[in-house]
Amino acid sequence: MQGEADRVRAINQRFYDAVSHQNMLAMEQVWSHTRYVRCVHPGWNMLEGWDMIRESWREIFTDAICLTVEAEDPDVTVLGPTAIVTCREKITTFTLDGSSTSMAQATNIFEKVDGRWLLIHHHASPLALPEPEGPGESD
């Protein structure tokens, strides 16, 4: 099962690479296009079905001048043809006004179809930042 977990970890990383490169083609390949795919962006209402989800990523990629999402401590559980990955996301957004960093907790669910792991569920929710940014800042 270790090999399978490694494969899931790799596809999970590919998802975050697609986000950080604003690569819609890679996003299309990482996600399943079935009707039961679901996506919760931090603070958003849940999106249902691939059409809505694809549109949301298009919007996110259009709005951000630059956006990177790093997956920290990915933890993989493989249950037959389904796999659950949890990780913390370090989200950095660059705009004309500078950069901002936020953290989120993610649950990603993958399904193995014809030997390929595909993302079917992404739920990310805001987390408090571990420590305040900036010099001299206290409480």
Place this chain on the structure above:
Amino acid sequence: MQGEADRVRAINQRFYDAVSHQNMLAMEQVWSHTRYVRCVHPGWNMLEGWDMIRESWREIFTDAICLTVEAEDPDVTVLGPTAIVTCREKITTFTLDGSSTSMAQATNIFEKVDGRWLLIHHHASPLALPEPEGPGESD
């Protein structure tokens, strides 16, 4: 598969009944006790393993004078021995100062073990309230 989805929907409801009745025994029965169970309460860091999760429910049940969580629009996807339920949670907390209501988006994952569906993953995250409360509310 419809019968299986109904069984998952019923166990999902049993989870919310256990919360709303602050029933630790029912909670013990709804959850799997495996090492890979995970729980994200709204705004909390993720908890890993049944011991931490049980302790968190104990705390929540102790802190609340009364707490109800209603699952709205549960949506069930069964993938072999794994099932994913999404729903919105209407959380009402009663304290000495009165009551407050909040909404959350939940992803619940169940695993079928020896013919029984058990909760292995609960991820709930804050949602904006749909409309302000008040006497002038219509429909």
